[in-house]
Amino acid sequence: MGFVSRHAQISRAAVLGAGLAIADEKGLSAVTMQAVAGRLAVTPMALYRHVTNKTDLLDGLVELLLTEFPLPAADLPWQERLTRLADSIRASANGHPGVFPLLLQRPANTAAALRVRDAVHLALTDAGLDSEHVPRAERLLSTAVLGFAASEAAGRFAHHERAVLDADFTCLLQSLRLLVEAGADR
Amino acid sequence: MGFVSRHAQISRAAVLGAGLAIADEKGLSAVTMQAVAGRLAVTPMALYRHVTNKTDLLDGLVELLLTEFPLPAADLPWQERLTRLADSIRASANGHPGVFPLLLQRPANTAAALRVRDAVHLALTDAGLDSEHVPRAERLLSTAVLGFAASEAAGRFAHHERAVLDADFTCLLQSLRLLVEAGADR
DNA sequence: ACCTGAACACCGTTCAAGT
DNA sequence: ACCTGAACACCGTTCAAGT
Numbered sequence: 001m002g003f004v005s006r007h008a009q010i011s012r013a014a015v016l017g018a019g020l021a022i023a024d025e026k027g028l029s030a031v032t033m034q035a036v037a038g039r040l041a042v043t044p045m046a047l048y049r050h051v052t053n054k055t056d057l058l059d060g061l062v063e064l065l066l067t068e069f070p071l072p073a074a075d076l077p078w079q080e081r082l083t084r085l086a087d088s089i090r091a092s093a094n095g096h097p098g099v100f101p102l103l104l105q106r107p108a109n110t111a112a113a114l115r116v117r118d119a120v121h122l123a124l125t126d127a128g129l130d131s132e133h134v135p136r137a138e139r140l141l142s143t144a145v146l147g148f149a150a151s152e153a154a155g156r157f158a159h160h161e162r163a164v165l166d167a168d169f170t171c172l173l174q175s176l177r178l179l180v181e182a183g184a185d186r
Numbered sequence: 187m188g189f190v191s192r193h194a195q196i197s198r199a200a201v202l203g204a205g206l207a208i209a210d211e212k213g214l215s216a217v218t219m220q221a222v223a224g225r226l227a228v229t230p231m232a233l234y235r236h237v238t239n240k241t242d243l244l245d246g247l248v249e250l251l252l253t254e255f256p257l258p259a260a261d262l263p264w265q266e267r268l269t270r271l272a273d274s275i276r277a278s279a280n281g282h283p284g285v286f287p288l289l290l291q292r293p294a295n296t297a298a299a300l301r302v303r304d305a306v307h308l309a310l311t312d313a314g315l316d317s318e319h320v321p322r323a324e325r326l327l328s329t330a331v332l333g334f335a336a337s338e339a340a341g342r343f344a345h346h347e348r349a350v351l352d353a354d355f356t357c358l359l360q361s362l363r364l365l366v367e368a369g370a371d372r
Numbered sequence: 373a374c375c376t377g378a379a380c381a382c383c384g385t386t387c388a389a390g391t
Numbered sequence: 392a393c394c395t396g397a398a399c400a401c402c403g404t405t406c407a408a409g410t
Contacts, residue, residue, distance in 0.1 A: 010374085033403060044403080046375050054403065101291055104333065105340040136350075139343070140334070140358050147290065147333020148326070154291040157325070164322075172326050175365050182364070196393080219384060231385080232394050240384065 010042055012050040016060045023061065023098040031058075031098075059106065061099045065092050066112035071119045078123040079177055085119060086145045086173055093149035100153045104146055108139075117142070128184035137183060141176055148172055196228055198236040202246045209247065209284040217244075217284075245292065247285045251278050252298035257305045264309040265363055271305060272331045272359055279335035286339045290332055294325075303328070314370035323369060327362055334358055 018039040023031050033054060037044040051057045069088035072081040093100040108117070120138045129137055148169060151157060157165055204225040209217050219240060223230040237243045255274035258267040279286040294303070306324045315323055334355060337343060343351055 032401085034401085043376055045377085045405090048404080049374060104290065104337050104342060105287055106342065107344060108337075108342045109345055136354055136357060139354055140361070143333045143337050144330045147329045147336070150333070151290050151294075151329050156290060156292065156294045158293060159295055168322055168325055171322060175326070178368070179361050179365070218382085220382085229395055231387095231396085234385080235393060 010040060010046060010050060012060070014040060015047055015050050015057065016064055019057055020061050020064055020096065020099065024096055028098040028102075031061075033057075058099075058102060059110075062102050062106055063110060063112040065096055065099055065103065066110075066116060068092060071115070074122065078126040081123045082120065082141075082177070082180075083173055085116065085123075086169075089116075089145055090149045090152070090169060093153040097153035097155075101150045104150050108142075124180065127180050129180065133183060137180065141180075144172065144176060196226060196232060196236060198246070200226060201233055201236050201243065202250055205243055206247050206250055206282065206285065210282055214284040214288075217247075219243075244285075244288060245296075248288050248292055249296060249298040251282055251285055251289065252296075252302060254278060257301070260308065264312040267309045268306065268327075268363070268366075269359055271302065271309075272355075275302075275331055276335045276338070276355060279339040283339035283341075287336045290336050294328075310366065313366050315366065319369060323366065327366075330358065330362060 015036060018036045019031050022035055022039060033044040033047055036057070037047055040046075047057070051060065069092055072084040074081075076084070107113075117138060120142060121134055124134045124137050124141075125131065152165055157168075201222060204222045205217050208221050208225060219230040219233055222243070223233055226232075233243070237246065255278060258270040260267075262270070293299075303324060306328060307320055310320045310323050310327075311317065338351055343354075
């Protein structure tokens with residue numbers, strides 16, 4: 001780990017891995033083509049073989065965040081599934097505070113986003129929501145969780161204690177569960 | 187409008203105004219010190235007399251967005267006040283999609299943010315919420331509205347029709363109202 | 373096919389100098 | 392007090408060239 005082979009072996013995964021490591025260590029602004037290349041012991045121009053440009057690189061980092069956690073087992077109760085998913089997303093945000101805020105600025109229909117979305121759709125269906133109401137519920141629920149996680153990661157609540165934010169998040173999840181149950185009864 | 191006086195008259199307000207105009211016209215990435223200076227018919231270095239650096243300039247733009255709309259009259263019913271506030275914030279997001287997403291990445295305790303926060307606090311108090319529950323409710327409520335508005339502004343839902351997003355927002359506000367009322371009954 | 377070297381048009385920011 | 396000119400250390404990206 002951190003060791004770089006002599007005759008640089010490069011790949012898209014290696015480029016994204018280096019980019020994520022730099023973002024985690026020094027923040028998003030430190031993720032430059034030159035810094036990523038340097039960490040791979042390669043010239044900046046070498047990156048363009050594996051990434052079409054810097055935006056593509058950042059898109060790749062966001063996709064990485066959305067795929068690093070496992071989806072909850074489908075045989076768990078739906079409440080449990082949604083809670084674990086939300087916890088995973090928050091953990092991902094706090095683990096990668098430099099990159100996570102980008103999530104709110106990209107289309108919600110990328111491959112990695114669909115993976116999560118489908119899991120939420122399934123949980124909401126199992127909760128008893130009409131299929132016509134599921135997509136909207138998923139959008140609002142995901143946006144609430146993402147908005148909180150991104151705010152926390154970006155330091156919007158940096159002036160609050162960690163315990164306060166933990167309680168905030170618990171309260172958020174409980175409220176969302178209540179709303180889903182209310183929607184299912186209708 | 188757009189006319190620039192001969193012997194450049196510069197001020198912080200002028201700098202922020204030029205920055206916001208550029209962001210609205212060409213996106214956040216077009217907001218460079220050189221572009222802002224150019225619009226004011228001035229050298230880039232002249233800006234540093236009115237803004238400590240680029241971060242300070244961007245902070246100023248965010249503050250601008252949060253102060254451009256009026257707070258709802260205090261004699262309106264609390265539901266009406268929260269709805270109008272949310273509508274104003276969403277309008278600000280859609281009017282300044284380049285800058286708005288930055289809002290989620292800055293501390294929530296700036297002067298302009300406090301102005302809005304206090305209005306929400308008052309509305310929640312008038313709704314009958316215990317004073318000890320008001321701050322958390324404000325945080326979650328604001329984060330939900332900001333998260334939705336930022337997502338929409340950044341194009342996260344760009345693949346959905348406008349009417350769908352309007353209905354999403356209506357649904358979000360109704361859900362939040364229900365939660366506040368449930369919290370007040372407890 | 374993959375990487376390099378040299379180059380280009382930009383960035384934000386400094387410093388000393390003008391008025 | 393406020394603005395300018397020149398300069399610096401960086402950016403992302405191109406193109407032709409090497410292997």
